Amino acid sequence: xxxxVITQKPGDFKxxxxxxxxxxxxxxxxxxxxxxxxxxxxxxxFHVVGGACWTAVDLFLGFVVxxxxxxxxxxxxxxxxxxxxPKMVLLMPTLVIATLAGGWQLARHEGxxxxxxxxxxxxxxxxxxxxxxxxxxxxxxxxxNIGVLxxxxxENPNGEVIGKLMKRFLYTAGITGVMQVATLIIMTRIATL
Amino acid sequence: MKKKLxxxxxxxxxxxxxxxxxxxxxxxxxxxxxxxxxxxLAVVIAGGIVLVNLILLRxxxxxxxxxxxxxxxxxxxxxxxxAAALEYIFIKxxxxxxxxGLMTATLIIFAINLPIHFGFTVARYSNTKN
Numbered sequence: 566x567x568x569x570v571i572t573q574k575p576g577d578f579k580x581x582x583x584x585x586x587x588x589x590x591x592x593x594x595x596x597x598x599x600x601x602x603x604x605x606x607x608x609x610x611f612h613v614v615g616g617a618c619w620t621a622v623d624l625f626l627g628f629v630v631x632x633x634x635x636x637x638x639x640x641x642x643x644x645x646x647x648x649x650x651p652k653m654v655l656l657m658p659t660l661v662i663a664t665l666a667g668g669w670q671l672a673r674h675e676g677x678x679x680x681x682x683x684x685x686x687x688x689x690x691x692x693x694x695x696x697x698x699x700x701x702x703x704x705x706x707x708x709x710n711i712g713v714l715x716x717x718x719x720e721n722p723n724g725e726v727i728g729k730l731m732k733r734f735l736y737t738a739g740i741t742g743v744m745q746v747a748t749l750i751i752m753t754r755i756a757t758l
Numbered sequence: 759m760k761k762k763l764x765x766x767x768x769x770x771x772x773x774x775x776x777x778x779x780x781x782x783x784x785x786x787x788x789x790x791x792x793x794x795x796x797x798x799l800a801v802v803i804a805g806g807i808v809l810v811n812l813i814l815l816r817x818x819x820x821x822x823x824x825x826x827x828x829x830x831x832x833x834x835x836x837x838x839x840x841a842a843a844l845e846y847i848f849i850k851x852x853x854x855x856x857x858x859g860l861m862t863a864t865l866i867i868f869a870i871n872l873p874i875h876f877g878f879t880v881a882r883y884s885n886t887k888n
Binding site: 581597600673678680692693695699700708709723730 | 767770771774775778779781782785786787788825829832836837839840843844846847850851872875876879880883884
């Protein structure tokens, strides 16, 4: 693999976009209020909105943006990553916790977690899919994302390292995209049983 | 030439897989009484691997500890809050005793493992020459 040396200006971006933290805090507080009050609408809102956004982002990234990035030159990927990846650092964990916490409480509220319930096998299937997603996202995708951002912060970012980590990011984004298709099948089945 | 580092990332992914499997098993059987053996085993194995990882981490001589600490600190904050929110939910849902203990242990391992994993994965590339 070519050892690309990128001679662009060092990254003048924030790895964690701190200006968006208040928005994340609002979502977290709202979620905790929804759980504490156990209101069906609020739980449904966090689960459906969080899940829809999470699934849409994963599908779009895995099947649309990912393959496009794969064909871009290393400098173009770097430029894209500088603007795109910091947003993912805050966005994805927020969507995931809203979806999972809202979904768990919703399933409990509706009795879907009871093994006697007809929805239970599908709920367990969704837990397994989420488990695989968690391992892929937290084990491979997110560290690669942060690794790229740290590399881009350097005086002379190493194109080889960025290329390697981006490849990992793109492959795992594809896997999460496939897992999200499974989520769509499971969730639409639960809703229509 | 880059020095070979211990398989900390690989072990961290294994920990993640084990705690997720244990958590899913337990959650799939709630609220009915079920054997806690599989989840207990998962927690013990995962906890043991985290300890091994910490020992391996301490043995690394040349490493960018500054980057490791920065990443680990932020990850601990983010996923610590994540774990705290889940713990609150389990308590609010009425989980008590052994089930709550196992869930708590799972979340603690999860919240400790991720900072090690993220910090190590980022810091290992930090000293790469341009």
